[in-house]
Amino acid sequence: MKKWLDERLQTNALLDSLFSHPVPKQSNFLDYLGFATLYVFISQAVTGILLATVYHPSATEAYQSIKILQSSGVGTFVRSLHSWGSNFMVILIVAHLLRVFYEAAYKRPRELTWVMGGLLFIATLGLAFTGYLLPWDQEGYWATTVGTAMAGYVPLIGDFLVRILRDGTQVTGATLTRFYSIHMLVLPLLILVAFLPHFFFVLRQGMASTDELAQARERGEDIETRSLPFWPNVAFRMVLLVLLAGVLLWTLSFVYPKGLGEAADPLNRNHYIPEPAWYFFGVYQLLKYFPGKLDIIALVGLPFIFFVVLFALPWLDRNPSRTPRKRPVALGIAVLVTVGLVFLTYQGYASVPKPLSNTAVTHPSFKNDVAPIFQSKCLSCHGTSGNYALDSYQNTLKKDINRGDPENSKLVQRLEGTDKPQMPLGQDPLSSAQIQSIKNWIKDGAKNN
């Protein structure tokens, strides 16, 4: 069979070039992150096709079709794999990008590989964003409403951009159809078109980590002692990393299956408060540092600069050195941006209200029991400054709290509605258990405990 193919297609020479090149002995697992990303993408393609066989892409049927899918164990598992897989894709592709940056592998002669990688990165974010809407639940509907609204901050053409994204002024059934076709056809095609050259360039040029060996071989040195053959030694390690990613993906999907929230309600009668997907927490948090008219910096300016620098990097960075020590500026900036993004993402994540306990606490502590209630129910309006703030113990005490006498504390009266207007404004009142916890805390003397 092998001979038959080789006679017709000269496959042996091709396979030799793919599998027989030498790789340095200190081959690093981080150099295989791209391969792990490819595995997760294939998993996404398989689970995505399976989901497409049962999904109904229309505003009236999408939610119900996912609900039916969720009623079977295997269905839930496939959807969990796809949902967890999208997180894996984003994380692995960012890790791959950081590793390539650290190794300076984007420099000559691999500029085009880097640019194709940039396209793959954008397409992946696009897939994550468009996929969010498809189940047509509250989470996806409002995250998409807010996410597409961000495009409205682009100067001059902002409003038009939003209408293009939504195929109308609001997120409607037309938006769902648009996102579905982009998620299923446009972006996978873009990934294919960018991936083929990306992969071909790597095969043609070899990984950057093999350059030194190749040069040594050209000088006529004996590299036997310093190298491993790609096949089977290094290939085995690559497969090992993929297996590790696979086991992690399957375990997480099994232990933490993806749930399905309430059906999308474009009128939001139940006052659902939107929150972004975790990879947008960074921008979401950044918004809080750029108040008012400066929003545009966080929403448009910084992301724009980021992508321009990303694509122009091989030409912006003229330092020919690949040794980390000789690239202090490039690595310094990268560390700053990465730490900043991780910090913002964490801050954004921490500021999202956690589910509150539904039983009253008899002797509540301010820090553990009372402050979280304010955090999730009050802070979105009351903010962290000014006379209305409820973010700290000191600010909370300004709300006419009668230590030991909850009934005569204005805070409680406002929450119970005996003093109008009842808080929180425009949302459902706090549960009686939550109010009782606050009352118990005041009864105990409203201590900072």
Next chain:
Amino acid sequence: MLNKKNPGTSRRRFLGLGISALGSIFGLSYVGLIGDFFNPPPLQARTLQEVGQVTDFPLHQPKLVSYKGAGIDEGVYVINFGPEGWLALDFHCTHLQCAVTWIDATQQFVCPCHGGIYDLKGNVLSGPPPKNLPMRQIKIQGESVFVGG
């Protein structure tokens, strides 16, 4: 120009140009088709829909009415200002388009996401919203109230 020494060049050039031109026209036509399909529907192109009778709307009381839109329930706040006229307000906050809620006690629209506050006419009072709540079309025909656009 006809070149006697090498008469094929001119024809080859002509063919090359012609094929590139024809190819470009075809290529651009596909771009045009894509543009046409992705172009969003024009603003306020849809017909107005009836959402109730004049008597359903007490004075200065915003009421969220809903009607069938493009595959979803759409809605607007309708406010009756009596002799001053009527107002239909979009309920999406102009900051990042969370849904605002009318609070009777304070006579304000409040957004739960970042605390934007608007008055009865949709003017921004405080918070991050950059613009007032957008107005939608409203028409009173006889006793019936029509909104949309």
